[in-house]
Amino acid sequence: MLSAIGKHLDLSLYQPQILFTSFAGEAYGMARETQADVVVAVGGDGTVSEVARGVVGTDKCLGIVPCGSGDGLALHLGISRIPALAIGTLNKGCEARIDVARMNGQPFFCTAGFGLDAKVSMEFARSTTRGLPQYVALAWEEWKQHNLAEYRISSDQGLLWEGKAVFVTVANANQWGNQARIAPMASLQDGLLDVVVVNPFSTLEIPDLAARLMTGHAPTSKHFLHFRGSQFHITRSGAGAVHYDGDPFEAGTEFDLKVQPASLKVMVPVQKIQKI
Numbered sequence: 001m002l003s004a005i006g007k008h009l010d011l012s013l014y015q016p017q018i019l020f021t022s023f024a025g026e027a028y029g030m031a032r033e034t035q036a037d038v039v040v041a042v043g044g045d046g047t048v049s050e051v052a053r054g055v056v057g058t059d060k061c062l063g064i065v066p067c068g069s070g071d072g073l074a075l076h077l078g079i080s081r082i083p084a085l086a087i088g089t090l091n092k093g094c095e096a097r098i099d100v101a102r103m104n105g106q107p108f109f110c111t112a113g114f115g116l117d118a119k120v121s122m123e124f125a126r127s128t129t130r131g132l133p134q135y136v137a138l139a140w141e142e143w144k145q146h147n148l149a150e151y152r153i154s155s156d157q158g159l160l161w162e163g164k165a166v167f168v169t170v171a172n173a174n175q176w177g178n179q180a181r182i183a184p185m186a187s188l189q190d191g192l193l194d195v196v197v198v199n200p201f202s203t204l205e206i207p208d209l210a211a212r213l214m215t216g217h218a219p220t221s222k223h224f225l226h227f228r229g230s231q232f233h234i235t236r237s238g239a240g241a242v243h244y245d246g247d248p249f250e251a252g253t254e255f256d257l258k259v260q261p262a263s264l265k266v267m268v269p270v271q272k273i274q275k276i
Contacts, residue, residue, distance in 0.1 A: 001042060001065070001067065001083060002018070004083035004084055004087060005018070005042075005065075005083075005087060007084075008083070008084045008087040008088065008091075009087050009090065009091065010090075010091040013091060013093065014038070014090070017034075017036065021047075024046075024050075025050070027041070027047055027050040027051050027054065028050045028051070028053050028054040029054065030051075030054065031050075031051045031052075031053075031054025031055050031060070032054040032055075032058075034060075036060065037060060037061065038060065038061045038062075038063050038090070038267065039051055039054070039055050039060050039061070039062060039063065040062075040063035040064065040065060040090065041062065041063070041064050041065070042065040042067065043066075043067060043068055044066070044067065044068015044069055044070065044071060044246075045068055045069075045070050045071060045072055045073065045110065045177060045245050045246040045247075046068070046245065046246060046247050047068070048062075048064055048066070048068075048071075048073055048074065048109070048245070049073075049108065049109055049110070049244070049245035049246075049247065052073075052100075052107070052109050052264060052266075053107050055264065055265075056100055056107050056263060056264055057263075059265070060265070061095055061265040061266065061267060062264060062265065062266040062267065063089075063090050063266070063267040064077070064079050064086065064266070064267070065083060065086040065087060065090075066079060066080075066081050066086060067081070067083070068177075069124075069130045069131055069132070069135070069177065069178075070176060070177020070178050070246060071177055071178070072110040072111065072173060072175050072176055072177035072178075072245070072246070073109050073110045073173055073245070074086075075175060075177065075178075075179060076110070076173040076174050076175060076188065076276075077098075077188075077266065077268050077269075077272060077276060078268065078269045078271065078272035078275075079268070079269065080269075089267055089268065089269050090267055092267075092269070092270055093267070094267060094268055094269065094270045094273055095265050095266070095267060095268075096189075096265070096266055096268045096272075096273055096276055097189070097262040097263070097264065097265055097266075098188040098189060098262070098263075098264050098266055098276060099172055099188055099189060099190070099191060099192075099259050099260065099261050099262065099263065099264075100172070100259070100260045100263045100264050101170065101172040101193055101257065101258070101259050101260075102257065102258050102259070102260065103170070103242075103244055103255055103256070103257050104255055104256055105256075106244065107260075108172065108244035108245050109172060109173065109245060109264070110171075110172060110173040110175070110176075110177075110244075110245045110246075111169050111170065111171045111172065111173065111175070111176055111182065111183070111244070111245070112169070112170045112242070112243065112244040112245075112257070113167055113168065113169045113170070113176075113242070113243050113244075114149070114151070114167060114168045114234070114236055114240075114241075114242055114255075115146075115148075115149060115165060115166055115167030115168055115198075116139070116142060116143065116146050116166050116167040117167045117169065117176065117243070118167070118240070118241040118242050118243045118248055119142050119146070119240070119241045120135065120138050120139045120142050121241070121243040121246055121247070121248040122241045122243070122248035123138045123141075123142065124138055124246075124248075125247070125248050132178050143203070143206075146166070148164040148165065148166065148200060149164070149165070149236045149237045149238060149240070150162070150163070150164055150236065150237035151163065151164070151165050151168055151197070151234060151235065151236050151237075152234070152235040152236075153168070153195060153197070153227065153232060153233070153234050153235075154232065154233045155195075155227060155229035155231060155232045155233075156229050156230055156231040156232075157228075157229045159227055159229065159232075161197070161225070161227070163197075163199070164199070164200060165197045165198055165199060165200075166198045166199070166200055166201065166223075167198050168195065168196070168197050168198075168234065168236075169182050169183065169195070169196045169198075170193055170194075170195050170232065170234075170257050171183035171186040171193065171194040171195070171196060172186065172188060172193060172259065173186055173188055174186040176246070177246065179214060180213050180214060181213065181214075181216045181218060182196055182213065182218055183196050183218075183219075183226075184216040184217070184218065184219065185219065185226070187276065188276045189261075189262065189276050191230060191259060191261035191262075192228050192229060192230055192259060193228070193229060193230065193232060193257060193258075193259050194226065194227075194228050195226070195227040195228070195229075195232055195234075196218070196219070196224060196225070196226055197224070197225040197226075197227070198223055198224055198225075199223045199224075199225065200223070201223045205223070208221070209221055209223065230258060230259050231256075231257065231258045231259075232256075232257040232258075233254075233255070233256055233257070234254075234255045234257065235253055235254055235255075236253050237253070238253065239251065239252045239253055242255075
Protein backbone atom coordinates (compact mmCIF):
# COMPACT_ATOMS: atom_id res chain seq x y z
CA MET A 1 0.00 0.00 0.00
CA LEU A 2 2.83 2.41 0.74
CA SER A 3 4.22 1.91 -2.74
CA ALA A 4 0.78 2.60 -4.27
CA ILE A 5 0.50 5.83 -2.28
CA GLY A 6 3.96 6.91 -3.33
CA LYS A 7 3.28 6.05 -6.95
CA HIS A 8 -0.24 7.41 -7.45
CA LEU A 9 -0.86 10.24 -4.96
CA ASP A 10 -0.64 13.68 -6.59
CA LEU A 11 2.06 15.40 -4.56
CA SER A 12 1.24 18.73 -6.15
CA LEU A 13 -2.05 18.58 -4.21
CA TYR A 14 -0.99 16.86 -0.99
CA GLN A 15 1.87 16.81 1.46
CA PRO A 16 1.13 13.43 3.07
CA GLN A 17 1.96 12.39 6.58
CA ILE A 18 1.58 8.62 6.96
CA LEU A 19 0.71 7.36 10.44
CA PHE A 20 0.36 3.75 11.62
CA THR A 21 -1.88 2.52 14.41
CA SER A 22 -0.90 -0.11 16.93
CA PHE A 23 -4.11 -0.54 18.94
CA ALA A 24 -7.87 -0.07 18.61
CA GLY A 25 -8.97 3.51 19.23
CA GLU A 26 -5.67 5.09 18.24
CA ALA A 27 -6.94 6.17 14.80
CA TYR A 28 -9.72 8.20 16.41
CA GLY A 29 -7.24 10.31 18.35
CA MET A 30 -4.97 10.75 15.35
CA ALA A 31 -7.87 11.93 13.18
CA ARG A 32 -9.15 14.25 15.90
CA GLU A 33 -5.83 15.87 16.66
CA THR A 34 -4.31 16.31 13.20
CA GLN A 35 -4.38 19.71 11.53
CA ALA A 36 -4.70 18.12 8.08
CA ASP A 37 -7.53 19.18 5.78
CA VAL A 38 -8.06 15.62 4.52
CA VAL A 39 -7.75 12.57 6.77
CA VAL A 40 -7.52 9.32 4.82
CA ALA A 41 -8.42 5.97 6.38
CA VAL A 42 -6.45 3.12 4.82
CA GLY A 43 -8.05 -0.10 6.03
CA GLY A 44 -11.33 -1.89 6.57
CA ASP A 45 -14.69 -0.85 7.98
CA GLY A 46 -13.42 -0.62 11.55
CA THR A 47 -10.56 1.69 10.62
CA VAL A 48 -12.80 3.82 8.39
CA SER A 49 -15.40 4.14 11.15
CA GLU A 50 -12.79 5.06 13.74
CA VAL A 51 -11.22 7.74 11.55
CA ALA A 52 -14.64 9.07 10.55
CA ARG A 53 -15.62 9.41 14.23
CA GLY A 54 -12.51 11.53 14.69
CA VAL A 55 -13.41 13.72 11.72
CA VAL A 56 -17.09 14.28 12.62
CA GLY A 57 -17.68 17.69 14.12
CA THR A 58 -14.66 19.23 12.41
CA ASP A 59 -14.19 20.83 8.99
CA LYS A 60 -11.86 18.03 7.90
CA CYS A 61 -12.72 15.77 4.98
CA LEU A 62 -12.61 11.98 5.17
CA GLY A 63 -10.82 10.05 2.45
CA ILE A 64 -10.96 6.27 2.11
CA VAL A 65 -8.55 3.76 0.59
CA PRO A 66 -10.41 0.51 1.34
CA CYS A 67 -8.53 -2.70 2.00
CA GLY A 68 -10.70 -4.64 4.44
CA SER A 69 -12.98 -7.65 4.52
CA GLY A 70 -16.22 -5.78 3.84
CA ASP A 71 -15.54 -2.12 2.93
CA GLY A 72 -19.24 -1.29 3.20
CA LEU A 73 -19.07 2.52 3.30
CA ALA A 74 -16.48 2.69 0.53
CA LEU A 75 -18.53 0.43 -1.75
CA HIS A 76 -21.69 2.45 -1.16
CA LEU A 77 -19.76 5.59 -2.08
CA GLY A 78 -18.42 3.95 -5.24
CA ILE A 79 -14.79 4.02 -4.08
CA SER A 80 -12.74 1.30 -5.76
CA ARG A 81 -10.99 -1.43 -3.80
CA ILE A 82 -8.12 -1.12 -6.28
CA PRO A 83 -5.61 1.14 -4.46
CA ALA A 84 -4.58 3.12 -7.55
CA LEU A 85 -8.21 3.97 -8.34
CA ALA A 86 -9.06 4.83 -4.73
CA ILE A 87 -6.06 7.16 -4.60
CA GLY A 88 -7.24 8.61 -7.90
CA THR A 89 -10.46 9.59 -6.13
CA LEU A 90 -8.38 11.58 -3.63
CA ASN A 91 -6.55 13.29 -6.48
CA LYS A 92 -9.83 14.44 -8.02
CA GLY A 93 -10.69 16.23 -4.79
CA CYS A 94 -14.44 15.81 -5.16
CA GLU A 95 -16.12 16.42 -1.78
CA ALA A 96 -19.65 15.48 -0.74
CA ARG A 97 -21.52 15.79 2.54
CA ILE A 98 -23.15 12.67 3.96
CA ASP A 99 -25.40 11.87 6.89
CA VAL A 100 -24.10 10.48 10.15
CA ALA A 101 -26.18 8.08 12.24
CA ARG A 102 -26.00 7.84 16.02
CA MET A 103 -26.88 5.01 18.35
CA ASN A 104 -27.19 6.05 22.01
CA GLY A 105 -25.08 9.06 21.06
CA GLN A 106 -22.28 7.13 19.35
CA PRO A 107 -21.79 7.86 15.63
CA PHE A 108 -21.83 5.21 12.93
CA PHE A 109 -21.74 5.58 9.18
CA CYS A 110 -22.81 2.37 7.48
CA THR A 111 -25.05 0.04 9.51
CA ALA A 112 -25.83 -0.96 13.08
CA GLY A 113 -27.41 -4.27 13.95
CA PHE A 114 -29.01 -6.49 16.57
CA GLY A 115 -29.52 -10.24 16.51
CA LEU A 116 -27.89 -12.80 14.25
CA ASP A 117 -25.64 -10.41 12.29
CA ALA A 118 -24.34 -8.85 15.52
CA LYS A 119 -23.48 -12.29 16.90
CA VAL A 120 -21.70 -13.19 13.67
CA SER A 121 -19.78 -9.91 13.81
CA MET A 122 -18.71 -10.79 17.34
CA GLU A 123 -17.39 -14.18 16.28
CA PHE A 124 -15.76 -12.73 13.17
CA ALA A 125 -13.90 -10.16 15.29
CA ARG A 126 -12.57 -12.99 17.47
CA SER A 127 -11.48 -15.06 14.45
CA THR A 128 -7.95 -14.99 13.11
CA THR A 129 -9.22 -15.75 9.60
CA ARG A 130 -10.66 -12.91 7.49
CA GLY A 131 -12.66 -12.75 4.29
CA LEU A 132 -16.17 -13.55 3.07
CA PRO A 133 -15.86 -17.39 3.25
CA GLN A 134 -15.02 -17.21 6.94
CA TYR A 135 -17.90 -14.82 7.57
CA VAL A 136 -20.32 -17.18 5.81
CA ALA A 137 -18.99 -20.17 7.78
CA LEU A 138 -19.48 -18.34 11.08
CA ALA A 139 -22.95 -17.21 10.03
CA TRP A 140 -23.93 -20.83 9.40
CA GLU A 141 -22.70 -21.92 12.82
CA GLU A 142 -24.55 -19.07 14.53
CA TRP A 143 -27.71 -19.81 12.55
CA LYS A 144 -27.83 -23.37 13.87
CA GLN A 145 -27.94 -22.17 17.49
CA HIS A 146 -29.55 -18.75 17.15
CA ASN A 147 -32.36 -17.80 19.54
CA LEU A 148 -34.86 -15.16 18.43
CA ALA A 149 -35.33 -12.00 20.48
CA GLU A 150 -38.46 -9.91 20.86
CA TYR A 151 -38.20 -6.33 19.57
CA ARG A 152 -40.25 -3.18 19.96
CA ILE A 153 -39.58 -0.44 17.40
CA SER A 154 -41.06 3.05 17.50
CA SER A 155 -40.25 6.11 15.41
CA ASP A 156 -40.75 9.86 15.20
CA GLN A 157 -43.22 9.14 12.38
CA GLY A 158 -45.61 7.34 14.73
CA LEU A 159 -44.50 3.81 13.86
CA LEU A 160 -44.98 1.08 16.44
CA TRP A 161 -43.95 -2.50 15.61
CA GLU A 162 -43.49 -5.44 17.96
CA GLY A 163 -42.44 -8.99 17.25
CA LYS A 164 -39.70 -11.58 16.97
CA ALA A 165 -36.90 -11.11 14.45
CA VAL A 166 -33.82 -12.96 13.27
CA PHE A 167 -32.08 -9.62 13.14
CA VAL A 168 -32.74 -5.90 12.93
CA THR A 169 -30.46 -3.64 10.88
CA VAL A 170 -30.41 0.14 11.06
CA ALA A 171 -28.94 1.42 7.81
CA ASN A 172 -27.39 4.75 6.99
CA ALA A 173 -25.62 3.25 3.96
CA ASN A 174 -27.03 0.47 1.82
CA GLN A 175 -24.95 -2.55 2.83
CA TRP A 176 -23.03 -4.55 5.40
CA GLY A 177 -20.09 -4.84 3.00
CA ASN A 178 -18.97 -6.97 0.04
CA GLN A 179 -22.07 -5.64 -1.80
CA ALA A 180 -24.39 -7.49 0.59
CA ARG A 181 -27.06 -4.80 0.27
CA ILE A 182 -29.36 -5.24 3.22
CA ALA A 183 -30.95 -1.83 2.53
CA PRO A 184 -30.54 -1.05 -1.18
CA MET A 185 -33.00 1.83 -0.85
CA ALA A 186 -30.81 3.66 1.67
CA SER A 187 -29.23 7.00 0.82
CA LEU A 188 -26.42 8.78 2.64
CA GLN A 189 -27.93 12.15 1.80
CA ASP A 190 -31.66 11.87 2.55
CA GLY A 191 -31.55 12.74 6.25
CA LEU A 192 -33.24 9.43 7.08
CA LEU A 193 -32.44 6.01 8.52
CA ASP A 194 -33.72 2.77 7.02
CA VAL A 195 -34.62 0.03 9.50
CA VAL A 196 -34.83 -3.51 8.13
CA VAL A 197 -36.47 -6.24 10.20
CA VAL A 198 -35.98 -9.83 9.07
CA ASN A 199 -38.71 -12.11 10.34
CA PRO A 200 -38.13 -15.81 11.09
CA PHE A 201 -37.38 -18.02 8.08
CA SER A 202 -36.43 -21.63 7.51
CA THR A 203 -33.02 -23.07 6.65
CA LEU A 204 -34.35 -24.06 3.21
CA GLU A 205 -35.02 -20.38 2.46
CA ILE A 206 -31.44 -19.26 3.09
CA PRO A 207 -30.20 -19.62 -0.55
CA ASP A 208 -33.07 -17.49 -1.84
CA LEU A 209 -32.54 -14.83 0.82
CA ALA A 210 -28.78 -14.79 0.18
CA ALA A 211 -29.32 -14.36 -3.56
CA ARG A 212 -31.70 -11.44 -2.97
CA LEU A 213 -29.19 -9.87 -0.58
CA MET A 214 -26.31 -10.03 -3.04
CA THR A 215 -28.34 -8.76 -5.99
CA GLY A 216 -29.87 -5.80 -4.21
CA HIS A 217 -33.35 -7.32 -3.97
CA ALA A 218 -33.48 -8.17 -0.25
CA PRO A 219 -36.61 -6.06 0.41
CA THR A 220 -38.61 -8.14 -2.10
CA SER A 221 -38.56 -11.08 0.33
CA LYS A 222 -41.74 -11.70 2.32
CA HIS A 223 -39.56 -11.93 5.42
CA PHE A 224 -38.28 -8.36 5.18
CA LEU A 225 -39.98 -5.38 6.79
CA HIS A 226 -38.76 -1.86 6.05
CA PHE A 227 -39.28 1.32 8.07
CA ARG A 228 -37.91 4.80 7.37
CA GLY A 229 -37.52 7.81 9.67
CA SER A 230 -35.08 10.23 11.24
CA GLN A 231 -35.40 8.87 14.80
CA PHE A 232 -36.11 5.41 16.20
CA HIS A 233 -36.27 3.81 19.61
CA ILE A 234 -35.57 0.07 19.69
CA THR A 235 -36.11 -2.20 22.69
CA ARG A 236 -35.18 -5.88 22.74
CA SER A 237 -36.00 -8.64 25.19
CA GLY A 238 -32.48 -9.29 26.42
CA ALA A 239 -28.93 -7.93 26.48
CA GLY A 240 -26.34 -9.26 24.06
CA ALA A 241 -24.29 -8.51 20.98
CA VAL A 242 -24.69 -5.30 18.97
CA HIS A 243 -22.57 -3.92 16.17
CA TYR A 244 -22.09 -0.68 14.37
CA ASP A 245 -20.02 -0.58 11.20
CA GLY A 246 -19.08 -4.19 11.87
CA ASP A 247 -17.52 -3.50 15.27
CA PRO A 248 -19.30 -5.71 17.84
CA PHE A 249 -19.82 -5.12 21.54
CA GLU A 250 -22.10 -6.25 24.34
CA ALA A 251 -24.98 -3.92 25.18
CA GLY A 252 -28.30 -3.75 26.97
CA THR A 253 -31.88 -3.55 25.77
CA GLU A 254 -32.65 0.12 24.99
CA PHE A 255 -31.37 2.01 21.94
CA ASP A 256 -32.05 5.50 20.64
CA LEU A 257 -31.15 6.06 17.00
CA LYS A 258 -31.13 9.29 15.05
CA VAL A 259 -29.50 10.88 12.02
CA GLN A 260 -27.48 14.04 11.63
CA PRO A 261 -27.97 15.19 8.03
CA ALA A 262 -24.98 16.27 5.92
CA SER A 263 -22.61 16.30 8.89
CA LEU A 264 -19.53 14.58 7.43
CA LYS A 265 -17.42 15.63 4.44
CA VAL A 266 -16.02 12.75 2.39
CA MET A 267 -14.09 12.35 -0.86
CA VAL A 268 -16.13 10.53 -3.52
CA PRO A 269 -15.68 9.64 -7.20
CA VAL A 270 -16.88 12.42 -9.48
CA GLN A 271 -19.58 10.21 -11.02
CA LYS A 272 -21.10 9.53 -7.58
CA ILE A 273 -21.45 13.13 -6.41
CA GLN A 274 -25.22 13.21 -7.12
CA LYS A 275 -25.92 9.51 -6.45
CA ILE A 276 -25.10 8.82 -2.83
